[in-house]
Amino acid sequence: MKVLVIIPAYNEELNIKKVVSNLIDHYPQYNYVVVNDGSADSTSQICHQEGYNIIDLPVNLGLAGAFQTGLKYADQEGYDCAIQFDADGQHRPEYIEDLLKEIENGYDIVIGSRFVTEKKPFSMRMLGNRMIERAIKFSTGKVLTDPTSGMRMYSKKIIHEFASNINYGPEPDTISFMIKQGASVKDVQVKMDERTAGESYLNLTRSIAYMLRMMLSILFIQNFRKRRKAD
Amino acid sequence: MSIYLRIILVVISMLSMMNVMKRVRRFKLQIENSIFWIIFSLLLILVAVFPDPMFWLAELLGIQSPANIVFLFVIFILLIKTFNLTLEISQLQYKIQELVQKIALDENKKNKEADKEEK
Numbered sequence: 368m369k370v371l372v373i374i375p376a377y378n379e380e381l382n383i384k385k386v387v388s389n390l391i392d393h394y395p396q397y398n399y400v401v402v403n404d405g406s407a408d409s410t411s412q413i414c415h416q417e418g419y420n421i422i423d424l425p426v427n428l429g430l431a432g433a434f435q436t437g438l439k440y441a442d443q444e445g446y447d448c449a450i451q452f453d454a455d456g457q458h459r460p461e462y463i464e465d466l467l468k469e470i471e472n473g474y475d476i477v478i479g480s481r482f483v484t485e486k487k488p489f490s491m492r493m494l495g496n497r498m499i500e501r502a503i504k505f506s507t508g509k510v511l512t513d514p515t516s517g518m519r520m521y522s523k524k525i526i527h528e529f530a531s532n533i534n535y536g537p538e539p540d541t542i543s544f545m546i547k548q549g550a551s552v553k554d555v556q557v558k559m560d561e562r563t564a565g566e567s568y569l570n571l572t573r574s575i576a577y578m579l580r581m582m583l584s585i586l587f588i589q590n591f592r593k594r595r596k597a598d
Numbered sequence: 599m600s601i602y603l604r605i606i607l608v609v610i611s612m613l614s615m616m617n618v619m620k621r622v623r624r625f626k627l628q629i630e631n632s633i634f635w636i637i638f639s640l641l642l643i644l645v646a647v648f649p650d651p652m653f654w655l656a657e658l659l660g661i662q663s664p665a666n667i668v669f670l671f672v673i674f675i676l677l678i679k680t681f682n683l684t685l686e687i688s689q690l691q692y693k694i695q696e697l698v699q700k701i702a703l704d705e706n707k708k709n710k711e712a713d714k715e716e717k
Contacts, residue, residue, distance in 0.1 A: 425696060425697055425700045426693045426696055426697060532625065533625050533626075533628060534622065534625070534628060534629050536629075540629070579633070579637075580629075580630065580633050583633055583636060583637070584629050584633075587636070588619070588622060588629055588632060588636070591619040591622065591623055592622060592623055593623060
């Protein structure tokens, strides 16, 4: 199976080299592409210097737009599956293999979850995670143990659908929608690291806005959507 | 607030919410952009169904009719929304400008390289 690791990067000059060189040195069986989302720092220069495979977006699109660029690339180059991989060093490449196995078993979407066998801690940070888990359970009947995990692998037919349509951002509400529409989704236990350097995008206001959007979307809006199978 | 105003509020809000959902369904509207209108409609329905806080607010602010409070509230929200839309349009215009310039400059570079190769 041809696997593409999509690495969306926005102002990740402190982490990008470590993440990509680790991938190249230890996991040469996977292809990768860095999607630079119009970074203002030297993310792009570093990638060009090192000769990485990079797509430079001339303007900032946000994570959804950057990741979709990676999916379009995967679709165009005929990859069998694609995985979203954070540029900040949170995701560990040794788990790609475990996710890939489930795609080979026929699942449409496989999520690298921190809480399949591990217990989810009762912390402020996990409150949102828990609420989204409940909402998805209510809406679809299925338990996703780590709905906010960004480490998700998509099969070929899903890549095409996500790459060519509106409202397919890499967020829990899209996954909830896909489950409702009959896609098969599987959780796989992974470990994640704390981000090694740089700042997280989420602050309190943004977190609240994000939660509001997710809850409304999962519990309400997604019920009215229909799926367009692009083939 | 008359019962008629309340009924109109509920009906219009329901219709506009259905309209928003139709656009999402037809792949015309991004979910991010639909959130505001859904919350706004829900709020108006809430006000129409439970008008008591409006009476209380009207008294507090010395405004004669609670209906006026509703209008004021709607105007405020729409003003803020309009300003935010202006901001977004402004950023979009600039992004388009950057994109067009980038494409044109790339084209220029490509043509020059092609000319060099011919010579």
